[in-house]
Amino acid sequence: MLGEFKTFIARGNVLDLAVGVIIGAAFGTITKSLTDDVIMPIIGAIFGGFDFTSYFVRLGPVPAGYAGSLNDYAALKAAGVPLFGYGAFATVVLNFVILAFIVFLLVRSVNRMLARMEREKVEGTAPPAADPADIVLLREIRDELKNRAPL
Incomplete structure (x- = not known):
């Protein structure tokens, strides 16, 4: 069983995964930072301070000892308040959409590169173009002259 496991691990697919x-x-x-630190502030600037994380609904009471803001999603969540955080x-x-789009672009680029490589491979192995008819005729004449007996 240990030998099978070593073979399984060494196969490559597991390592690639x-x-x-x-x-x-x-x-x-990286995508989370791109969204939180670059895209969301731009969206916030365009829509006048729009911050998705500030959109939530409290589903339960705030603990008696809580001294933070009632509009701070992260602080309320840390305090154990049940929240419906649709903004988060x-x-x-x-x-996810940004990550999926980036993966799409990567896969598309790889597919195009592989298609180009396959096309170049097919073009490189294609048989040479047929010779023009006059060249074929001259070769036939040459071969016929070679086959004739000398005079």
Whole structure:
């Protein structure tokens, strides 16, 4: 069983998957920063201070010892207040759409590159173009003259 496991791990697919997961996690962090630190502030500036995280509905009471703002989603959530955070959800959906679009662009680029490489490969292995008729005729005459007996 241990030998089978070593073979399974060494096959390559598992290693490729592990690398993909690690890079994906790092890429998710980059996408989150892109959304939170670049795109959302621009959207906020365009719509006059629009901040998705400030859109939520409290579903339960605020603890008696809570001294923070009632409009601070992160602080209320940390205090254990049940919240319906549709603004935070909208941010996560936007993160997903951005990530999906970037992955789409990457896959599209790779597919185009592979198609170009395949096309170049097919063009490189194509048979040479047929010789013009006059060249073929001259070759036939040459071959016929070679085959004749000397005079």
